[in-house]
Amino acid sequence: MSLENQLIKFTKKGIYCPQGKFYLDPWYPVDYAIISHGHADHARRGMKRYLCTDDSKAILQHRLGADISVESIPYDSTLTINGVKVSFYPAGHVIGSAQIRLEYKGYIVVFSGDYKTQSDFISSPFEPIKCHTFITESTFGLPIYNWKSEKALQDQLQSWVKTNQSNNRTSVFLGYSLGKAQRLISLLDGCDDIYVHRAIHNLNEAISGSGIKLPETKLWSADLDRKILQNKIIIAPPALLGSRMLKRVPNSATAICSGWMQIRGNRRWQAVDAGFVVSDHADWNGLISAVKATEAEKVYVTHGSQAVFSKYLNEIGIKADELKTEYGDEALAKAEKETENIGRE
Amino acid sequence: MKQFSDLISAIEITNKTNAKIDALVRYFSTAPDKDKLWLIALFTGKRPSRPVKTTLMKEWCMELTNLPEWLFLESYGTVGDLGETLALLLPEPTHHLDLSLNEWMTELKALKPKSDDEKKAFVLEAWTGLEQQERLIFNKLIGGSFRIGVSKKTLVNALAKLTNIDANQLMHSIIGNWEVNSIAFEELIHGKHINYDNSKPYPFCLAYALEKDLPELGEPDDWIVEQKWDGIRGQIVKRNNEIYIWSRGEELVTKQFPELVEAMSNFKDDFVIDGEILAMKDNDVLLFNDLQKRLNRKNVTKKLLEEVPVGFKAYDILEFNGDDIREDAFEARRQRLESLFNSVALPEYIKLSFLVDFKDWKELHAIRDNSRAINSEGLMLKQKKSPYHTGRKKGDWWKWKVDPLTIDAVMIYAQKGSGRRSSKYTDYTFAVKKDDALVTVAKAYSGLTDREITEISQWVNKNAIEKFGPVRTVKPELVFEIAFEGIALSNRHKSGVALRFPRIARWRKDKPAEEIDTIETVKSLILSC
Numbered sequence: 001m002s003l004e005n006q007l008i009k010f011t012k013k014g015i016y017c018p019q020g021k022f023y024l025d026p027w028y029p030v031d032y033a034i035i036s037h038g039h040a041d042h043a044r045r046g047m048k049r050y051l052c053t054d055d056s057k058a059i060l061q062h063r064l065g066a067d068i069s070v071e072s073i074p075y076d077s078t079l080t081i082n083g084v085k086v087s088f089y090p091a092g093h094v095i096g097s098a099q100i101r102l103e104y105k106g107y108i109v110v111f112s113g114d115y116k117t118q119s120d121f122i123s124s125p126f127e128p129i130k131c132h133t134f135i136t137e138s139t140f141g142l143p144i145y146n147w148k149s150e151k152a153l154q155d156q157l158q159s160w161v162k163t164n165q166s167n168n169r170t171s172v173f174l175g176y177s178l179g180k181a182q183r184l185i186s187l188l189d190g191c192d193d194i195y196v197h198r199a200i201h202n203l204n205e206a207i208s209g210s211g212i213k214l215p216e217t218k219l220w221s222a223d224l225d226r227k228i229l230q231n232k233i234i235i236a237p238p239a240l241l242g243s244r245m246l247k248r249v250p251n252s253a254t255a256i257c258s259g260w261m262q263i264r265g266n267r268r269w270q271a272v273d274a275g276f277v278v279s280d281h282a283d284w285n286g287l288i289s290a291v292k293a294t295e296a297e298k299v300y301v302t303h304g305s306q307a308v309f310s311k312y313l314n315e316i317g318i319k320a321d322e323l324k325t326e327y328g329d330e331a332l333a334k335a336e337k338e339t340e341n342i343g344r345e
Numbered sequence: 346m347k348q349f350s351d352l353i354s355a356i357e358i359t360n361k362t363n364a365k366i367d368a369l370v371r372y373f374s375t376a377p378d379k380d381k382l383w384l385i386a387l388f389t390g391k392r393p394s395r396p397v398k399t400t401l402m403k404e405w406c407m408e409l410t411n412l413p414e415w416l417f418l419e420s421y422g423t424v425g426d427l428g429e430t431l432a433l434l435l436p437e438p439t440h441h442l443d444l445s446l447n448e449w450m451t452e453l454k455a456l457k458p459k460s461d462d463e464k465k466a467f468v469l470e471a472w473t474g475l476e477q478q479e480r481l482i483f484n485k486l487i488g489g490s491f492r493i494g495v496s497k498k499t500l501v502n503a504l505a506k507l508t509n510i511d512a513n514q515l516m517h518s519i520i521g522n523w524e525v526n527s528i529a530f531e532e533l534i535h536g537k538h539i540n541y542d543n544s545k546p547y548p549f550c551l552a553y554a555l556e557k558d559l560p561e562l563g564e565p566d567d568w569i570v571e572q573k574w575d576g577i578r579g580q581i582v583k584r585n586n587e588i589y590i591w592s593r594g595e596e597l598v599t600k601q602f603p604e605l606v607e608a609m610s611n612f613k614d615d616f617v618i619d620g621e622i623l624a625m626k627d628n629d630v631l632l633f634n635d636l637q638k639r640l641n642r643k644n645v646t647k648k649l650l651e652e653v654p655v656g657f658k659a660y661d662i663l664e665f666n667g668d669d670i671r672e673d674a675f676e677a678r679r680q681r682l683e684s685l686f687n688s689v690a691l692p693e694y695i696k697l698s699f700l701v702d703f704k705d706w707k708e709l710h711a712i713r714d715n716s717r718a719i720n721s722e723g724l725m726l727k728q729k730k731s732p733y734h735t736g737r738k739k740g741d742w743w744k745w746k747v748d749p750l751t752i753d754a755v756m757i758y759a760q761k762g763s764g765r766r767s768s769k770y771t772d773y774t775f776a777v778k779k780d781d782a783l784v785t786v787a788k789a790y791s792g793l794t795d796r797e798i799t800e801i802s803q804w805v806n807k808n809a810i811e812k813f814g815p816v817r818t819v820k821p822e823l824v825f826e827i828a829f830e831g832i833a834l835s836n837r838h839k840s841g842v843a844l845r846f847p848r849i850a851r852w853r854k855d856k857p858a859e860e861i862d863t864i865e866t867v868k869s870l871i872l873s874c
Contacts, residue, residue, distance in 0.1 A: 143412055144420045144433040262433065263424055264357060265767030269795070271360045307812035308419050315413065330803050 003107035004133050004298070007084065010323060015111060015135070019104050020084035022051070024111050027326040034086065036113025037097035038063060038178050041331040051079070053088045055124070055212065056096030059178065062206035075124060091115035092126030093280050094179030095207055101129055109133040110294060114327075116279070117286035120150055122186045123179075126282075128293030133300070136291055139281040139329060140259050141305030141312075147259070147283045153276070154187045160274060161191050164253045165231045172234045172249060174241060174272075175257040176332070177203050179280045184235050184257060185215050187278075195220035195229060197236040226250055238333065241270065259283075260329075291318060303328035348376055349384070349446045350479045357493040362502075365495060369503035379447035382525045382533065387491065388500050389519050390643055393450070395488035396457040397464050399427055402484070405465055406431045409472075415813070422815045425767025426492075428484030435472050435480065442474035449486055450525075492763065497596050508534055513595060514541040520597040544589040544597070546580050547617060547663050547671065550734045552725065552742035559706035562743075567729055569675060570701040570709065572721040573744055574658050575633050575830075576623035577640070581605065581657070584615045584667075590622075601645060602655050608695045614685060617664035619733075625656030625694050630720040632831075632845055656694030659686065660725075663733055671733035678733065709745075716747050717831045723747045749828035750870055751850055752777065752862045754786055755821045759805045762790070769802040770817065773849075775827055777840070778863040784840045786867060787827055792849030801852075821858050826850040832870050840864055842871070 006019045014026030014033075022032040029046030036042050036052075038059035043052075050070040052060055057072040073079050075098065078087045088098035093114040100111045108131040115137065119125040148156070161171045173184050181200040188194060194217045196204065201219045208214055220234055222245055229249055238256065240246050246254070254272045259279025261267050267275035281304075282290060291299055291313065299320040301310040306322040313320035355368035373381055386392070407417055412434065424430040444452070456467055471483050485491055497516065504519075505512040518536040528538060562568060578593040588606045590599045599606060602622060624631035624639065631653070638653050639645070662682040663671050670678060679700075686697050701724065703709055713724050723746035731741035754775035762771035772790050776783035793801070801823065809817035828850035835843035841864070 142420050142423055143410065143416060144424055144430065146433070260768070263768055264429055265425055265762075265769075268357055268360070269766075269768055272358070274358060308416065312413075312416060330806070 003105055004109065007102050007104050007107060007109045008111075008133065008135070014325075017084060017102060020081045020086065020102065022081060024100055025113065025327065034100055035060065036091065036100055036111065037094055039094065039114065039176075039332055041327045042113060051086070053096050053098045055210065056098070058206045058210035059096055059203065062203060063178075089127045089129050090124035092117065092119065092123055095123050095182055095212060097123060097179075099127075099129060101131065107132055109135070110296075111135045112137055112290070114139070114280065115282055115290065117282045117290055118147060118150060120183055120186075122182050126290070128290060131294050131296050133298045134291060134294040134296035135300045135302060135323065136287065136309075137281065137303055137327070138287060138301045138306050138309040139304035140279065140283055141287055141301070141309030143284045145259060145262055145279075145283045146285060147277060147279060150187075153278060157184070157187055157276060157278075158191050160253075160255065160276075161188065161233060165192070167253075168231065169251045169253045170229050170232055170234060170249055172236065172246065172252045172254040173257055173276075174236055174238045174254065175278065176280075177237050180257055180278060181235050181237075182207070182214060183278065183280070185217055188233055188235075189215035192231070192233055193218060194233045194235060195224075196234070197240060199237055200235060222248075241272070346444060346446055346449060346475075346479055346482060348372065349380065350482050352384075353482055353491065353493065354478060356495060360494070362499060365499055366503045366506060369495070369500065370507050373503065373507050377445060377447065378530045379525065380445055381530045382528070383446050383450050385500065385519050385533070386525055387486075388495055389497055391524075392488075392490075393454050394457065396453050397468060397487050399488065401461065401464070402431060402468065402487070403427070405468060406434055409436065409469070410434050419813060422761070425761055425763050428487075429481050431472075431484050432477050432481035438476055438480075439473045441476075442471065447525075449483065453486060496594070498594055501595075504534055510534060510536075511541075513544075513546055513591075516595060516597055517541050517544045517589075540585075540587070543584045543587040544582055546582055546589070546591040546595070547669075547733075548735045549578060549580065549593050549619065550661075550742065551737040552744045553737065553739050555726065555743040555745040559709060562706075562726065565703060565706055569679065569727045569729055570703060571660070571698045571725050571727070572701070572716065572719070573723045573725045573746065574621040574623055574630065574698065575720060575722040576621045576630075576636050578619070579622040579657070580617060580619050580663075581609055582617050583609055583612060586610075601639060601642060603645060604650065604655055604694070605657050608657075608692050611689050611691055612685070613689065615664075615666050616662055616685060618659050618682065618685075619661040619663060620657050620659035620698065623656050623658060624653050626654055628693060630656075632720060634845065654694065656696065658696050658698040660698050661733060673732070674730045675727050675733075676729040713745060713747055720831070722830070747830075749830055749850070750832060751826050751828045752786070752867055752870075753824055753853060753856060753860070754827050755783065755858045755861050756801075756819060756823045756825060757783060757785065757821050759801070759809075759817045759819055760815055766798075769798050770805040771798055771802075773801075773825075775825060775847075776821065777861055777867055779840070783821055784864055785838075786840045786842065786864070787829070787844045787847035789825075789827060789847045789849050792828075793852065797852055824853040824856040824858055824861055826853055832867070834868075834871060840867075842867060 007017055009016045009018050013028040013030055015024040022034055023030045024034050025036050025042040026033050027044060031048045033047035034051045038056050043060055045064050050068055052072050054072045054074045057070055060070055075088050075090055078085050085103040087101045091097040091099045091113050093116050102109045110129050110131040115126055117126045164171045175181055175184055177199045185194055196217045197220055204214055255274035255276055256270055256272050257276045257278035259281055261275035262277045299313055299318055300323040301320055302323045302325045310320040310322045352368055352372045356365045421430045456464055472480060475483055501512050501515045504515045514536055517539050518533055521539040523533055523538050580591040582589040588609050590602055592598045624636035635653050639655060659682055662678050665681060701712055716723050726743045728741040754777050756773050757776045758774035759770040760772040761767055774785055775787050776785050805817055805819055808820050811817055827847050829844040829847040831845035833843050
């Protein structure tokens with residue numbers, strides 16, 4: 001059996017390491033799961049044991065239950081499991097997110113999880129890792145997806161808040177509780193008071209509890225005097241769109257924050273007031289530069305535009321194959337909705 | 346162009362007509378005169394002809410970005426709009442060009458006769474000098490249409506809000522003959538170039554769907570019943586030898602129907618009549634699908650006039666030789682209409698809408714059920730004493746449509762929509778059973794909620810057989826009830842039948858694909874209607 005095959009095997013339950021006897025972000029319950037980050041399509045319930053980064057631990061416990069059996073190690077440190085050297089490197093996706101590096105007899109496999117190459121002031125910035133086999137995501141694997149700089153994005157968001165304020169409107173931003181929310185908070189810090197939905201508030205408390213500092217926010221609860229919110233900023237999960245709680249905010253202007261907002265059709269699909277291109281994933285150039293930086297001999301392309309991206313990689317001389325997984329934005333949106341219990345209020 | 350670009354952004358993000366109107370009003374109160382005129386010209390189809398071919402623009406973009414064609418096409422397939430795809434693929438601008446809408450339009454007009462090399466130099470200079478949204482607008486100015494939900498009516502309503510001028514007069518003004526360089530904005534909106542007294546229409550009288558049993562309407566003798574023809578409602582205004590045709594959406598559509606204008610000039614009297622514009626051949630009313638080929642055309646070619654001739658069936662008369670007679674009883678107006686139509690010889694495609702002869706309410710059921718055979722949507726019931734109301738009013742006029750036919754079919758292909766729908770799979774092809782195989786029976790685009798479309802799109806993403814290209818073949822698994830207005834045998838369709846107006850009645854999540862209808866069942870519907 002080749003070293004690659006001893007290190008990774010693609011199974012129905014997820015990506016398995018036969019030598020190490022553990023899974024990477026499995027989607028069905030297994031004995032031992034190594035988790036790249038806390039999003040619900042990667043960190044699922046029901047694993048007997050979890051291993052993650054120190055920064056992800058509190059998030060996993062918050063989302064999957066305080067009673068889970070979870071062990072953590074810091075970035076850049078190594079744990080040897082059945083002879084396989086396991087280590088985490090920053091993926092720049094959300095707080096605590098990691099690429100998982102496996103090494104056995106000198107052969108190296110890196111599983112990217114989800115990643116973003118652009119630095120965002122809040123999650124540890126992405127570090128390219130040299131390897132033989134690279135498993136990459138491809139959420140935004142088309143050349144139409146190119147993100148603006150963090151500074152340009154910040155200007156855009158803050159000027160929208162100011163315009164809203166001059167029209168006497170409250171700015172509502174919709175983005176996932178883990179990742180997007182903390183990033184929006186840091187991008188909007190200092191602009192005005194930021195109120196966050198309970199799902200975000202609780203998660204932030206868990207994150208802060210583990211020693212990571214986040215800008216100050218206030219809890220947006222249903223019993224809050226509506227006048228207090230006037231002209232302020234609210235950050236809520238996307239599932240809240242159309243909810244009664246959101247409708248009760250007087251004079252609100254709502255923006256969806258997602259990489260999909262790059263396309264007009266997507267911006268126009270939801271009846272909102274604005275769509276901002278804020279993504280926690282790598283854009284087209286980010287994906288290509290990340291893949292090239294690994295110098296990998298073999299690339300497996302998972303969730304997103306796997307067909308297009310792997311075809312393109314092969315054309316530019318990088319051996320790549322598609323890999324079918326159960327990760328991705330749709331799975332995430334669905335799982336997040338269930339995790340947060342949103343939509344019932 | 347920043348101002349124009351901001352306007353487009355503001356308009357396209359909202360689906361609220363009032364927000365669109367407000368954005369237009371803001372633009373009209375601040376933009377330079379010439380830019381305002383261009384905006385009106387662009388949104389009313391008075392676009393100069395395309396100076397640069399799309400194939401060239403695509404070629405130049407691939408050259409600049411060094412992308413293979415298949416990847417360009419994949420991108421285009423995802424975005425659903427060429428101008429936008431180009432804007433997204435092109436590299437960041439290197440400088441900033443600041444030209445007004447008028448300046449851009451003037452340059453583009455001058456570009457038309459130039460060589461491809463000169464055109465290329467111009468377009469590349471613009472692409473590298475505009476940021477993404479402005480670049481998109483630039484590409485749109487070159488030729489594409491702005492599919493952002495601003496109808497002529499919305500535009501007119503914004504101008505009316507700004508100026509307090511009557512909306513229908515504004516409609517006449519902007520549709521009328523004018524050019525950006527030969528009129529001032531104030532002159533245009535005040536209608537210096539038109540005579541509104543000659544075109545002024547009346548608000549249409551509209552009916553509600555019948556919601557009670559026929560006998561509850563009272564005595565049959567108090568009612569006039571006619572066919573509810575399935576075309577577009579139109580008001581024909583003839584005053585002082587000028588003829589205007591207004592659609593129900595209060596748009597002037599005169600130019601689209603030259604044969605009606607020609608026929609109307611036979612009349613000696615002046616009048617305003619209400620009726621139905623229909624596709625007609627040899628005295629028979631054709632399908633609405635046929636009529637659609639004639640609608641919203643910039644040019645009505647001779648070929649099209651021959652392929653889909655149009656006729657008119659008159660329902661009512663609202664004004665006769667200058668007198669507003671809308672308060673007269675319908676019975677009397679109908680008599681007036683009849684004598685008007687008897688006063689001159691008319692081509693056979695101009696007709697009175699015939700009245701249904703009946704004594705007892707019971708007779709109407711069978712007549713209504715037969716509507717499909719003559720391409721009518723059902724019956725209209727009008728109280729003999731009723732005036733011509735303004736707008737929709739309950740009680741005097743009722744529409745009584747035939748129930749749609751339905752079948753259960755399975756989805757086999759899905760395709761992305763365009764405009765707002767470009768991000769989702771919204772256009773579906775459906776099939777029914779034919780022996781052991783499936784045969785396509787209909788394409789349908791409408792009838793589902795946004796939520797259902799989102800759910801289906803996600804399902805298509807997971808269950809598509811092809812990975813590339815715009816059309817996805819899917820596992821025949823999702824069953825839908827398809828409603829339609831009529832069915833006929835057809836040689837052009839593989840299934841041997843053509844459905845009229847198919848649309849999705851509901852998603853049958855409860856029904857497995859094995860239980861869909863067979864082609865035999867579908868064909869048996871032809872006999873029953």
